[in-house]
Amino acid sequence: MVVEDDPFLGLLVKELFENRGYEATLFKDGERAFKGFCEIQPDLCVLDVMLPIKDGFSLAEEIRTTDSNVPIVFLTAKSMTEDVVKGFQIGANDYVKKPFSMEELLVRVESILKREKGIGKLESSEVSYQFGIIDFNYTYQQISVGDMHKSLTSREADLLKILCEQRNQLVNRKLILVKLWGDDSFFNGRSLDVFITKLRKLLKAEERLQIQTVRGEGYRLVFAD
Structure with a gap:
């Protein structure tokens, strides 16, 4: 699940994952994103912090009340130490600062998904x-x-x-x-x-x-x- 209010960047990230064979759903605000999360139960969430209606931190906190395991990656222009710390305190798995390369985002996401596959072994x-x-x-x-x-x-x-x-x-x-x-x-x-x-x-x-x-x-x- 991708949540990004910038339509151009949102489509780029969505297409990035789809081109790698993943199914990606794009939302443009935090409120709709949470409803979508409850419906589709994604394997990973990429969240922008500065979102309309409900910001990314609030969205992540809501997600964590229903699912404590789904990986969360924050995608944001914010680089203040307090914001980075807050993201990890909420339960983020990673934090990618804008501007970023699509390759960097893909590597970070696939690294997280690879670790997650270890769950459920014999x-x-x-x-x-x-x-x-x-x-x-x-x-x-x-x-x-x-x-x-x-x-x-x-x-x-x-x-x-x-x-x-x-x-x-x-x-x-x-x-x-x-x-x-x-x-x-x-x-x-x-x-x-x-x-x-x-x-x-x-x-x-x-x-x-x-x-x-x-x-x-x-x-x-x-x-x-």
């Missing part, structure tokens, strides 16, 4: 980590505490997996940024800070499990057995 191939009362299932992108389950975005799951794989070891901040975001720019660094904060909140149910910040270096996932 049980024998599941990747999961147990830390006391917390179970992190990477395959299904989910954190469980007893009967309570919380879905993660693809990038949240990827970040937590990196930390789990290096349990009790320092993971370099730049390495994380390059691996998950493609570069260690200031804006991506602020996004990483938001993701770490969200993961800490999700893991706080287990007192023995902590994500420690090593200033100027990176992070360490520590679990006291």
